[in-house]
Amino acid sequence: MTTKPHLACDGRGRPLAILLTPGQRHGSVCAETLLERIRVPRTGPGRPRSRPDHVVADKAHSSRGFRNYLRKRGITHTRPRGQVGG
Template structure:
């Protein structure tokens, strides 16, 4: 009945990878799949780039499994920890995760990317009932955002 768009964008607010799931899916469980969908072609020949330099996300993505996934791929993370995670780290006498406040201030770029996508009425109101057609509309709008900038 409902759906959720999981999205990764670059620093300019252009969509890089996205995934459509049911509305009851947690963001953190789909983050790896969204990052795996990122493909950015370079100016010349060769393979497209698939690994971002840094991930900036909110507290919903602060799961230990996601942080270890980012560490394995060599991606820097700017994700604040939830208070229960901080308390657990203090209890286990572990070191807290690094957090860069200056780069975290740029997290609103994702929200602006969603607002640019929702300028399309069909995406904002979900006229298409079939998921494949809705995903096609998101793909078209994302392509036009890339062409516009």
């Protein structure tokens, strides 16, 4: 039995959200849950920011379902190099 940490970071490498899953769980299954955990406090009044502007992920996160999820939330993404298709 192993575990796998999934981490969402900002552009400077600072952690925004973490999710711990069983080691055999594929990373793409957890991507939406991980993004839903992001909460960045605002400097002034208002709710914490919960939607990143852009996502860069490895090839495991390039599924059509995940890309549709990002599109619906208005999040741009960088497709991994060498990826074929839409």
